[in-house]
Amino acid sequence: MSAVGFNDCYIALELSHRTWLIGYLLPGSDKVQTTSVAGGNAEALVLALLRIQSTIERSPAGCAAGPLRVCFEAGYDGFWLARFLLNRGIDTTVVEAMVFTLKAYLLGDRWFAARAATTVDEEDAKSLSRERTQLKKERTHHVNRIRALLVLHGVRSVAGLWGGRWREALSNIRTGDGRELGRFILRELCRQFERLDLVHSQLKALAFPSKPLSGVSSQNFGT
DSSP: OOOTTOOOEEEEEEEOSSEEEEEEEOTTOOOOEEEEEETTOHHHHHHHHHHHHHHHHHSTTOOOOOOEEEEEEOOTTTTHHHHHHHHTTOEEEEEOOHHHHHHHHHTTOOOOOEEOOOOHHHHHHHHHHHHHHHHHHHHHHHHHHHHHHHHTTTOOOOTTTTSSOHHHHHHHOBOTTSOBOOHHHHHHHHHHHHHHHHHHHHHHHHTSTTSOOTTOOGGGGTO
C-alpha cells in the first residue's frame, strides 16, 4: 500500500488490553511506521495521532497535512473508542474482525466489511439481550448440575427446577435405594437451587427493563 500522491495519513490500530499499537502511512511514503500507547488511554492516543499528523508538514516531501484516516477491528472494546475519535473530528472506520473477514472471503465474499459505530443508547440497549442470553446459559448450567447430582443417587426427576416449592420437594426425596438424601448433598442441592432462584428472579426482572432499580443511580457508580 502506498500513500504517494495523497495528503491523507492512513492509520491502523491494533487494540489489546495492555498496549494500543499504531501503524501509520505518511503521504509520500510507502513504509508503514509504528508507535504505541498504553491500552485504554484514549487521550494519549489522540496526542499520538496529532504528533503523527504534525510530522507530515516536517517531512521531506513537504506535504500539507491532510486528514487522519483511522481504522481498527471491532472487538471487546466495543464502539466507545470510535465515538471518542469521531467526536474529536478524526475520521474513524471500524472494520469486521479479520477472522470474520477471512471466513467471508473463503466463502466467496470479496467485499471489505465496515461497521457503523453504534450510538450510546443503541449499545446500552444491547446489554439487555446479552445479559438475558448469559442468564439463560447460567440457568441451564444450574438445572443440569442439579439433575446430575440427583442422578448420582438414583433420582430421575425433581420439582422446582423452573420455580416452585423445591425445598419441600427435596425434603421428600428418597434415593434409588430408599434412603433420605445425605446432609452434605442436601446442602449442596439447596445452594444450587438458591442460585437457580436468583437467576429466575433476574430473568423475570429483565422482562420489565424500563422499571427503575430502587436505590441505584449513576451517582452510585461515580459518574
